[in-house]
Amino acid sequence: MTDMTTFSTSASEPVPSGAIPAVKATQVHKAFGSLHVLKGVDLTVMPGTVTVILGPSGSGKSTFLRLINQLETLTGGEIEVDGELIGYKRTGRTDADGREIWQTLDDKAIAAQRSKLGMVFQRFNLFPHMTAIENVMEAPVHVKHMNKAEARELAVAELQRVGLGERLDYYPSELSGGQQQRVAIARALAMKPEIMLFDEPTSALDPELVGEVLNVMLSLAKEGMTMIVVTHEIGFAREVADQVVFMDGGVVVEHGGPDIIDHPSEPRFKDFLQHVL
Numbered sequence: 001m002t003d004m005t006t007f008s009t010s011a012s013e014p015v016p017s018g019a020i021p022a023v024k025a026t027q028v029h030k031a032f033g034s035l036h037v038l039k040g041v042d043l044t045v046m047p048g049t050v051t052v053i054l055g056p057s058g059s060g061k062s063t064f065l066r067l068i069n070q071l072e073t074l075t076g077g078e079i080e081v082d083g084e085l086i087g088y089k090r091t092g093r094t095d096a097d098g099r100e101i102w103q104t105l106d107d108k109a110i111a112a113q114r115s116k117l118g119m120v121f122q123r124f125n126l127f128p129h130m131t132a133i134e135n136v137m138e139a140p141v142h143v144k145h146m147n148k149a150e151a152r153e154l155a156v157a158e159l160q161r162v163g164l165g166e167r168l169d170y171y172p173s174e175l176s177g178g179q180q181q182r183v184a185i186a187r188a189l190a191m192k193p194e195i196m197l198f199d200e201p202t203s204a205l206d207p208e209l210v211g212e213v214l215n216v217m218l219s220l221a222k223e224g225m226t227m228i229v230v231t232h233e234i235g236f237a238r239e240v241a242d243q244v245v246f247m248d249g250g251v252v253v254e255h256g257g258p259d260i261i262d263h264p265s266e267p268r269f270k271d272f273l274q275h276v277l
Ligand SMILES: Nc1ncnc2c1ncn2[C@@H]1O[C@H](COP(=O)(O)OP(=O)(O)OP(=O)(O)O)[C@@H](O)[C@H]1O
Pocket: 032, 035, 037, 055, 056, 057, 058, 059, 060, 061, 062, 063, 064
């Protein structure tokens, strides 16, 4: 394990030492055939903190988020969410070569682990034939089997939380990109995740709509939500992040508090910042 430090800013409560990490990735590898995308990523995210992941296109940022959410399977290493190994169960036994034997978890156990995570993508992926409130109610009703009245109440609250209390019955096509993305955030929040993963949530938006989405994310951070955010919004990283991680070539090249944005030490990170700033 490389040295892992967590950071706390005034935006969040100090993290008690000895707390269980919300996410702990250890030597994570991922290959697609012969393409080795992640080459030993270590990352620790403490509860109630915001981690911003920066990095050039193709560096494996989305792949890493998808691994945390079990949309992809690991090639090597391990990820714990909330202190629990994801995707597998440790058996405590070793094989003839002395390697620890892991058992694959069944679908139900994987679904339970995945329910701790909410994910927001660059493309909002709302159901076009459903209104905002129907989009938000969908998973609570069909995945959690919540009754419709209760789900409706929950959906209203989550849409109000993202500032869309006045747009409940609008269809996605009647909403701006920023509003659609806020519906997507409300939809993820309605499943009551412990951790929110954001993959370039503002990259598909017109510049004038970026701020309203970042503001919703800022207020979530202030409420103490644990967040991992892949973004090119350096201002957001500087203001909101407790931890900034720069990935390149499938590894974490530099990580630290938000101050590393203004004082990078690795040449590759300096180079990257010069291009995005
Ligand atoms: N399912 C897949 N099959 C094959 N290759 C993949 C797959 N998913 C990602 N890759 C490859 O893995 C590499 C990393 O992709 P990834 O999407 O994780 O990068 P990224 O850092 O998110 O980039 P961007 O900033 O452009 O979103 C790329 O070369 C990509 O083509």
